[in-house]
Amino acid sequence: MASSFTRILSSKRNVGILSLVGGSVAAGFLLHREHVTAGEPLRRRYPASAEYPDLRKHNNCMASNLTPAIYAKLCDKATPNGYTIDQAIQTGVDNPGHPFIKTVGLVAGDEESYEVFADLLDPVIKERHNGYDPRVMKHPTDLNATKIQSGVFDERYVLSSRVRTGRSIRGLSLPPACTRAERREVERVVVDALSGLKGDLAGKYYSLTLMTEQEQQQLIDDHFLFDKPVSPLLTCAGMARDWPDARGIWHNNEKTFLIWINEEDHTRVISMEKGGNMKRVFERFCRGLKEVERLIQERGWEFMWNERLGYILTCPSNLGTGLRAGVHVKLPRLGKDPRFSKILDNLRLQKRGTGGVDTAAVGGVFDISNLDRLGQSEVQLVQTVIDGVNYLIECEKRLEKGQDIKVPAPLKQFNH
Amino acid sequence: MPFGNTHNQAKLKYSSEQEYPDLSKHNNYMAKILTPAMYERLRTKETPSGFTLDDVIQTGVDNPGHPFIMTVGCVAGDEETYEVFKELLDPVIEDRHGGYKPTDKHKTDLNPDNLKGGDDLDPKYVLSSRVRTGRSIRGFCLPPHCSRGERRAVEKLSVEALAALSGDLKGKYYALKNMTEAEQQQLIDDHFLFDKPVSPLLLASGMARDWPDARGIWHNDNKTFLVWVNEEDHLRVISMQKGGKMKEVFTRFCTGLTKIETLFRDRGHAFMWNEHLGYVLTCPSNLGTGLRAGVHVKLPNMSKHAKFEEILTKLRLQKRGTGGVDTAAVGGVFDISNADRLGFSEVDLVQMVVDGVKLLVEMEKRLEKGQPIDNLIPAQK
Numbered sequence: 001m002a003s004s005f006t007r008i009l010s011s012k013r014n015v016g017i018l019s020l021v022g023g024s025v026a027a028g029f030l031l032h033r034e035h036v037t038a039g040e041p042l043r044r045r046y047p048a049s050a051e052y053p054d055l056r057k058h059n060n061c062m063a064s065n066l067t068p069a070i071y072a073k074l075c076d077k078a079t080p081n082g083y084t085i086d087q088a089i090q091t092g093v094d095n096p097g098h099p100f101i102k103t104v105g106l107v108a109g110d111e112e113s114y115e116v117f118a119d120l121l122d123p124v125i126k127e128r129h130n131g132y133d134p135r136v137m138k139h140p141t142d143l144n145a146t147k148i149q150s151g152v153f154d155e156r157y158v159l160s161s162r163v164r165t166g167r168s169i170r171g172l173s174l175p176p177a178c179t180r181a182e183r184r185e186v187e188r189v190v191v192d193a194l195s196g197l198k199g200d201l202a203g204k205y206y207s208l209t210l211m212t213e214q215e216q217q218q219l220i221d222d223h224f225l226f227d228k229p230v231s232p233l234l235t236c237a238g239m240a241r242d243w244p245d246a247r248g249i250w251h252n253n254e255k256t257f258l259i260w261i262n263e264e265d266h267t268r269v270i271s272m273e274k275g276g277n278m279k280r281v282f283e284r285f286c287r288g289l290k291e292v293e294r295l296i297q298e299r300g301w302e303f304m305w306n307e308r309l310g311y312i313l314t315c316p317s318n319l320g321t322g323l324r325a326g327v328h329v330k331l332p333r334l335g336k337d338p339r340f341s342k343i344l345d346n347l348r349l350q351k352r353g354t355g356g357v358d359t360a361a362v363g364g365v366f367d368i369s370n371l372d373r374l375g376q377s378e379v380q381l382v383q384t385v386i387d388g389v390n391y392l393i394e395c396e397k398r399l400e401k402g403q404d405i406k407v408p409a410p411l412k413q414f415n416h
Numbered sequence: 417m418p419f420g421n422t423h424n425q426a427k428l429k430y431s432s433e434q435e436y437p438d439l440s441k442h443n444n445y446m447a448k449i450l451t452p453a454m455y456e457r458l459r460t461k462e463t464p465s466g467f468t469l470d471d472v473i474q475t476g477v478d479n480p481g482h483p484f485i486m487t488v489g490c491v492a493g494d495e496e497t498y499e500v501f502k503e504l505l506d507p508v509i510e511d512r513h514g515g516y517k518p519t520d521k522h523k524t525d526l527n528p529d530n531l532k533g534g535d536d537l538d539p540k541y542v543l544s545s546r547v548r549t550g551r552s553i554r555g556f557c558l559p560p561h562c563s564r565g566e567r568r569a570v571e572k573l574s575v576e577a578l579a580a581l582s583g584d585l586k587g588k589y590y591a592l593k594n595m596t597e598a599e600q601q602q603l604i605d606d607h608f609l610f611d612k613p614v615s616p617l618l619l620a621s622g623m624a625r626d627w628p629d630a631r632g633i634w635h636n637d638n639k640t641f642l643v644w645v646n647e648e649d650h651l652r653v654i655s656m657q658k659g660g661k662m663k664e665v666f667t668r669f670c671t672g673l674t675k676i677e678t679l680f681r682d683r684g685h686a687f688m689w690n691e692h693l694g695y696v697l698t699c700p701s702n703l704g705t706g707l708r709a710g711v712h713v714k715l716p717n718m719s720k721h722a723k724f725e726e727i728l729t730k731l732r733l734q735k736r737g738t739g740g741v742d743t744a745a746v747g748g749v750f751d752i753s754n755a756d757r758l759g760f761s762e763v764d765l766v767q768m769v770v771d772g773v774k775l776l777v778e779m780e781k782r783l784e785k786g787q788p789i790d791n792l793i794p795a796q797k
Contacts, residue, residue: 051565053626054593080426240478241478242478243478
């Protein structure tokens with residue numbers, strides 16, 4: 001540890017440093033800045049002010065919350081795996097954002113990122129999750145599907161129902177930071193556990209590197225295949241390294257329960273079916289998740305979770321439940337009504353096109369899902385979607401008959 | 417940088433076999449040379465600035481390559497990369513640079529008086545002439561690895577040095593993040609503006625981080641001498657003009673480069689150079705001279721000749737489309753330049769281009785008249 005740092009200090013390069021770094025550097029730059037946590041000291045030749053990113057044209061949560069003071073405090077820290085603040089924020093520096101959509105602008109490289117960089121992450125989490133304060137609040141986890149009320153939609157309107165979340169394997173780094181061996185270990189642990197699923201959950205794994213042409217085509221036709229990320233939000237965070245090594249798709253024989261391995265998170269878990277039986281989709285979701293958890297625990301592993309942040313995932317936007325429960329629903333009239341956005345807001349729902357995030361609605365069919373992730377439990381969020389979608393369908397029916405609709409009162413977000 | 421390789425020590429808890437990349441579908445120089453045993457020996461090493469083996473090869477792992485074109489598949493993060501990882505890089509260099517051995521010495525010659533001819537390429541055929549190279553400032557990490565602070569320091573130093581150029585080299589710097597709309601449009605119209613890299617070969621190595629911070633373009637008032645700051649290398653230096661007066665272009669190139677080198681030295685900085693590898697740049701393909709001297713030349717008949725490729729190879733030249741590497745030729749106009757970079761001096765390479773293009777134009781003229789060219793076909797240079 002000490003030897004590599006003395007190598008840095010004694011390197012002939014340092015002779016040049018004094019002459020070129022101007023301003024307020026003085027003698028500070030050569031100092032040994034130690035890590036707060038385990039890990040080797042970082043190479044740092046410039047003061048924090050010379051390294052602070054230019055965020056003047058940026059509009060993301062990271063840029064809104066990363067002050068020079070916070071940066072200076074965090075810039076010489078690293079997690080035990082060696083992940084740094086510069087790596088965490090790289091995606092937000094490289095992607096200034098959209099004037100209307102506010103992206104998060106940072107990722108976690110491992111579970112400890114949320115602790116070591118809490119000075120930045122806590123305010124980002126608070127901003128992104130509508131005031132949820134991780135310093136004082138606790139996140140409720142509830143995967144008891146029997147608590148769901150109604151939840152079978154009118155299939156003249158709801159074409160399909162889907163619930164997704166993510167899970168991370170404790171002890172292994174997350175996609176932005178993982179090594180090839182860690183990523184392969186995630187794959188091994190998860191695939192091994194999934195092979196223990198039985199009954200309607202029994203299924204098969206398709207590794208991206210090994211799948212045949214036929215298997216690939218089938219997965220495309222089923223809309224299961226995921227591709228190498230192209231979004232710069234993800235590629236700038238380093239998530240696509242070594243593609244397609246240790247990436248794959250598992251699904252049950254009935255094609256209603258699907259797991260993505262090593263895409264944006266260690267795992268993404270999806271339960272889905274055609275039609276409007278959201279209750280059954282959620283029931284399978286909960287049952288499948290609990291079974292997978294049991295199977296990995298048998299093998300000595302567990303999911304990343306804590307009571308402050310719930311389930312830990314790569315992107316701070318997916319903390320808590322990491323849950324997005326949604327339907328594809330026909331709302332041609334409501335979709336054109338000027339009050340549509342406000343209604344959705346008050347119901348704490350969001351709309352997307354049927355291609356997913358950043359796509360347009362086709363033929364009046366919208367993807368409607370929960371806005372929130374953190375601060376409410378899975379059961380609460382799914383119930384919100386069920387109640388909300390039922391309301392939207394009611395509105396559509398009323399508009400069909402030429403009747404007027406009402407904007408509902410805004411829902412309470414979470415119990416403080 | 418790049419990501420996931422921050423700390424090599426954490427990775428060492430896994431065996432070399434567990435970490436070794438899957439290169440079964442790969443076709444680049446890195447994949448050809450790297451073996452599990454080599455990976456095991458090199459993975460515990462780091463350059464003094466912390467650049468690791470995985471950092472070197474990430475771009476080659478992420479970009480398996482093209483079945484017909486061999487990409488290099490590795491990059492340097494600093495000058496020491498070429499020493500610390502020589503077990504991998506020496507064979508890569510040898511393979512890529514036509515058998516250049518680890519013991520070979522590279523000759524630098526930036527004296528334009530040593531160039532014979534080159535002032536009379538027929539402008540009816542040769543539309544423009546250009547010479548480019550790169551330079552790295554010793555003591556600073558290279559684009560795949562540099563921090564924002566370092567990149568800004570490179571920019572500051574470069575801008576100060578360039579501001580001291582005078583005469584026909586006097587010019588102005590345009591920082592990418594500060595330029596006005598009008599300035600941007602002018603630079604586009606002049607074909608000077610470079611954009612954020614989109615090639616996955618570059619992105620995977622981390623060169624586009626923090627764009628457009630500390631990137632910019634400097635050019636002289638005459639628009640014949642241009643410097644790119646912090647694109648693929650610390651500096652890319654370009655001399656160009658319309659027509660076929662390659663000698664003039666090369667003279668300005670040498671004069672400008674020498675002046676810039678002096679200005680840096682006055683400020684206590686040298687360029688990365690050694691007698692084995694010549695000028696040290698980010699990509700091993702650009703070592704030695706880092707020089708590409710080329711012309712845009714009209715060869716509609718020649719390019720359809722069955723032996724066009726063979727003749728180019730014999731002349732040690734390569735063709736590209738007029739949009740640069742990986743583009744197609746438009747209207748029979750080709751970008752013809754030297755294929756070599758290392759093991760030949762700057763003068764040697766420009767001489768090859770001058771002599772070779774002269775011959776190609778001769779051949780083109782013959783073919784226009786329906787005459788054969790067989791007796792003009794040269795021996796292998």
